[in-house]
Amino acid sequence: MTITLEQATKWINLFIEKLEQNRSTLNELDTAIGDGDHGTNMDRGAKAIKEALAKKTPADLSELFKTVAFAIIQKVGGASGPLYGTAFLDMSKEAKSESDLAKLIGVGSDGIKRRGQSDVKMKTMIDVWDPTSQALANGQLTKEDVNNYLNSTKDMVATKGRASYLEQKSKGHLDPGSQSSAYLFDALLEAMGA
Amino acid sequence: MTITLEQATKWINLFIEKLEQNRSTLNELDTAIGDGDHGTNMDRGAKAIKEALAKKTPADLSELFKTVAFAIIQKVGGASGPLYGTAFLDMSKEAKSESDLAKLIGVGSDGIKRRGQSDVKMKTMIDVWDPTSQALANGQLTKEDVNNYLNSTKDMVATKGRASYLEQKSKGHLDPGSQSSAYLFDALLEAMGA
Amino acid sequence: MKKIINNVDNIVPEMISGLVRTNSNLVRQIPDTTAVVRNDAKFSEEKQVGIVSGGGSGHEPLHAGFVGDGMLSAAVAGQIFTSPTPDQIYEAIKAVDSGEGVLLIVKNYSGDVMNFDMAKEMAEADDIKVESVLVDDDIAVENSEFTQGKRGVAGTVFVEKILGAAAREGKSLEELVKLGQQVIANTKTIGISLRAATVPAVGHPGFELKDDEIEFGIGIHNERGYSIEKIAPSKQLAQQLVDKIMGDFDETEGKYAVLVNGMGSTPLMEQYIFANDVLDLLKEKNVTVDFSKVGNLVTSLDMLGVSLTITKVDNEWIKWLNEPVETIGW
Amino acid sequence: MKKIINNVDNIVPEMISGLVRTNSNLVRQIPDTTAVVRNDAKFSEEKQVGIVSGGGSGHEPLHAGFVGDGMLSAAVAGQIFTSPTPDQIYEAIKAVDSGEGVLLIVKNYSGDVMNFDMAKEMAEADDIKVESVLVDDDIAVENSEFTQGKRGVAGTVFVEKILGAAAREGKSLEELVKLGQQVIANTKTIGISLRAATVPAVGHPGFELKDDEIEFGIGIHNERGYSIEKIAPSKQLAQQLVDKIMGDFDETEGKYAVLVNGMGSTPLMEQYIFANDVLDLLKEKNVTVDFSKVGNLVTSLDMLGVSLTITKVDNEWIKWLNEPVETIGW
Numbered sequence A, B: 001m002t003i004t005l006e007q008a009t010k011w012i013n014l015f016i017e018k019l020e021q022n023r024s025t026l027n028e029l030d031t032a033i034g035d036g037d038h039g040t041n042m043d044r045g046a047k048a049i050k051e052a053l054a055k056k057t058p059a060d061l062s063e064l065f066k067t068v069a070f071a072i073i074q075k076v077g078g079a080s081g082p083l084y085g086t087a088f089l090d091m092s093k094e095a096k097s098e099s100d101l102a103k104l105i106g107v108g109s110d111g112i113k114r115r116g117q118s119d120v121k122m123k124t125m126i127d128v129w130d131p132t133s134q135a136l137a138n139g140q141l142t143k144e145d146v147n148n149y150l151n152s153t154k155d156m157v158a159t160k161g162r163a164s165y166l167e168q169k170s171k172g173h174l175d176p177g178s179q180s181s182a183y184l185f186d187a188l189l190e191a192m193g194a
Numbered sequence C, D: 001m002k003k004i005i006n007n008v009d010n011i012v013p014e015m016i017s018g019l020v021r022t023n024s025n026l027v028r029q030i031p032d033t034t035a036v037v038r039n040d041a042k043f044s045e046e047k048q049v050g051i052v053s054g055g056g057s058g059h060e061p062l063h064a065g066f067v068g069d070g071m072l073s074a075a076v077a078g079q080i081f082t083s084p085t086p087d088q089i090y091e092a093i094k095a096v097d098s099g100e101g102v103l104l105i106v107k108n109y110s111g112d113v114m115n116f117d118m119a120k121e122m123a124e125a126d127d128i129k130v131e132s133v134l135v136d137d138d139i140a141v142e143n144s145e146f147t148q149g150k151r152g153v154a155g156t157v158f159v160e161k162i163l164g165a166a167a168r169e170g171k172s173l174e175e176l177v178k179l180g181q182q183v184i185a186n187t188k189t190i191g192i193s194l195r196a197a198t199v200p201a202v203g204h205p206g207f208e209l210k211d212d213e214i215e216f217g218i219g220i221h222n223e224r225g226y227s228i229e230k231i232a233p234s235k236q237l238a239q240q241l242v243d244k245i246m247g248d249f250d251e252t253e254g255k256y257a258v259l260v261n262g263m264g265s266t267p268l269m270e271q272y273i274f275a276n277d278v279l280d281l282l283k284e285k286n287v288t289v290d291f292s293k294v295g296n297l298v299t300s301l302d303m304l305g306v307s308l309t310i311t312k313v314d315n316e317w318i319k320w321l322n323e324p325v326e327t328i329g330w
């Protein structure tokens, strides 16, 4: 399945909406096992993306992703800034010659792994990105799947990110970055479904 | 009515007891219109007097009052330290040639007025000391009287001491220094009555 | 009440011990007292007017934190919120007199005034020249002949800094008294509190404020203020204080020094935000700020809040405010 | 939540503005960033390795309060508890490079590590030599290859002080990296909390503790600790931390530096009492303390609590720790 500029724009706008609506949900999740700012961080990113897109409408998919990446890198900070930023930057490079959705998400997922020196089962957003890219490759991603990936983080023990300091006590809580990633892919499904 | 060394020793010991028992009452009164330490201050004084008297038994009334004065001056601090300290120091000087109780308390009361640059109706301990010395001079002090003097401070507006910063709002509360002075004169009546 | 302490009765001696042991290059404790005196190499060789301050504890770093070359010669700590006793003050006076006399900087509280007066009488009996200045910068209370007068609060540090620097320069006791009175007359402070301080021996805050309330005009010992209002953005709080303080000066001409002081539990972050608003508002009023300082200097135990001090200064005072000092807390 | 702020979203820029405006003799703000850089006369003439640190805000005076001759060349402030972005760090690197290269002092948090790495890559593209050291002094968390490793907390100020003084002395970038790694390897911290910090955007404390509970091993961003216990006298709290930290060193020989750090809302009074107990306990263990410091240096917003840092030092480090600096917060 390929993605068009129009679909991707819709995707990003829906993502922005979800981030703005769920700022406090994300902060609360991050308060439980992190430092309470993931919602604030992503909301700041959402506003920066909106502003950047309002300034200049991207001409193609690659430019759209680059705009998203730069806005996030320059405004989010924290762990999620470089991670989402690197994902979209790598996707932007890939999108110069590729519009297959599964491939693009796969490249983004790899970017996060590289930047975060992390992998699946560490209770990070990768536990949503990685299976999502695989399901897309198999042509069968649903909102229920995304929700399952998110929920799978609940019983994991974190070994990367702030939550890892809690060791065993990180169990029993959803990973905040996985929740924001779930919003990202819910938005994607909504955009592609339309 | 004159006071003997034995009576005065009993008086001071009873005063010490009352201060130790009512530390938190005095702190609470001082929290309402002062800074919350009058009970702690007087309790520290009580312990210092006890220690000083344990070290050396005074030979006469004058020496007893001097011991009390020095213990208070060196250990109490705050406003009550110099005030009670000056009262007992002046009483010690007077006691060299005088053992009339009314005269002694009158001299103490004047010492407080001098040190505090204050007088009656300013919502301070003087509102107990001054009428007490007068009643003694008239030969008719009762616990009820002392209690009335204390209660008279309730509706006064403070014009000296910390409570004066509250202006009108100082109304409606007992003056903490008057309460400790009421303990002093209750103790006196108990000591003289026995 | 949650505090890191051992025994309520030992708070002050243990605190002074901790302060002295971790700053032995700067200060030493006078034996059998809770007074600290300069301990730097320069001190013993120096001939200058000794500057002694002190008062109840609970306002750290005031006063011990301001002992050092160019500021205080000694500081005397009383029990919490309780003036120190005359014998301790007397020991401090003796420890710093080098024949040039000693100036006492006293905050205007009846306890402090009486205890410092008694100490002065004791030192004078030893033929030491002693003078004192009474700091009464808190304009939240009316100054009337029928009351105790205004309180001494955060402005005290400006007085200590200017007098300390002037004493180091060799000013005489008489000159310092005059200078001190001038600085005090030109120094005005108002404090606000979001939560009262908890005196350890009492165990609960000195007064109650609702979750959305703030009290204006509080003192540094939980003295109540002149009004309780709904908590508002920093800018509005700053506006009220700036208006009141500048309204109390005859003019806005000249040069001013500004102190934003944290009351103990309010983080530096909020103090800087408040300071930023204060500077904006003073700029709007065309008030020239030539010196400014932010931090926990005159605290009130764990009170939540800040105070604003504004002093009308001349060029020499600015120089003295800016001069480097070696202290724990300036 | 009661805080003196305006808009939650403007806290950091307004704070930095307040800090810079009240300390313009020491620091200036890099335009369009929340990074501050030295502004003293000496800075522009100097040729030394630039020292840049930074991280999320909420730890004031860290890091901006340590910018000045002999300590940091620049500091980059992120949002509250959030690493700053690479472009801001990059601007700070450019502002302090005098051709001798730039050393980044980074607290070991994934966000900080990643953002500083990205900034390093950007600066290297400009041919600026950039190296970094990762501070991970918090021994409350296990250091395992399967986790993020230990956190960087209050020990960071000792690293900044020693490296800043060594850089002023002319040490090369390579020497400083080695020195920094040595200092970090010899620095151990544990923190305790009586009440968690309230992140303004969240509005309530990051975790709940009962009225008689205290948490051991917390981080500076409300990271939970290793155990919750009943609150105990200062001496017992100190005992647990001293035992744990000294037990983590191979020996008690040699010389040590001690930092008792307030977490934001705990008054200096309690910090000194705690420091007094720490020194008593170290003396019992025959540990030689050659440098000690007490105060709010690395805070966590309005957290109630303290942390204890102990560094095994050599004579040169002590010299560097003692050297005077011109900063807001040291």
Ligand SMILES: Nc1ncnc2c1ncn2[C@@H]1O[C@H](COP(=O)(O)OP(=O)(O)O)[C@@H](O)[C@H]1O
Binding pocket: A030, A034, A035, A037, A038, A041, A042, A077, A078, A079, A080, A081, A083, A112, A115, A116, A117, A118, A123, A124, A125, A126, A160, A161, A162, A175, A176, A177, A178, D081, D082, D083, D110, D111, D112
């Ligand atoms: N090393 C890492 N690799 C992948 N994801 C990570 C890593 N570190 C953190 N994360 C993700 O980032 C999220 C936290 O982001 P955020 O709260 O914005 O940053 P910070 O932890 O700096 O406050 C975590 O929930 C996790 O999903």
Ligand SMILES: Nc1ncnc2c1ncn2[C@@H]1O[C@H](COP(=O)(O)OP(=O)(O)O)[C@@H](O)[C@H]1O
Binding pocket: B030, B034, B035, B037, B038, B041, B042, B077, B078, B079, B080, B081, B083, B112, B115, B116, B117, B118, B123, B124, B125, B126, B160, B161, B162, B175, B176, B177, B178, C081, C082, C083, C110, C111, C112
């Ligand atoms: N100038 C004064 N003259 C007479 N009594 C005074 C004066 N100032 C204070 N007092 C008395 O002292 C009491 C307060 O004592 P205390 O709380 O121990 O001292 P402080 O006010 O320094 O905390 C007041 O209740 C009042 O009775």
Ligand SMILES: [Mg+2]
Binding pocket: A030, A034, A035, A036, A037, A038, A078
């Ligand atoms: Mg976070």
Ligand SMILES: [Mg+2]
Binding pocket: B030, B034, B035, B036, B037, B038, B078
């Ligand atoms: Mg009192």
Ligand SMILES: [Mg+2]
Binding pocket: B035, B037, B078, B079, C056, C080, C081, C082, C083, C111
């Ligand atoms: Mg008092």
Ligand SMILES: [Mg+2]
Binding pocket: A035, A037, A078, A079, D056, D080, D081, D082, D083, D111
């Ligand atoms: Mg964060």
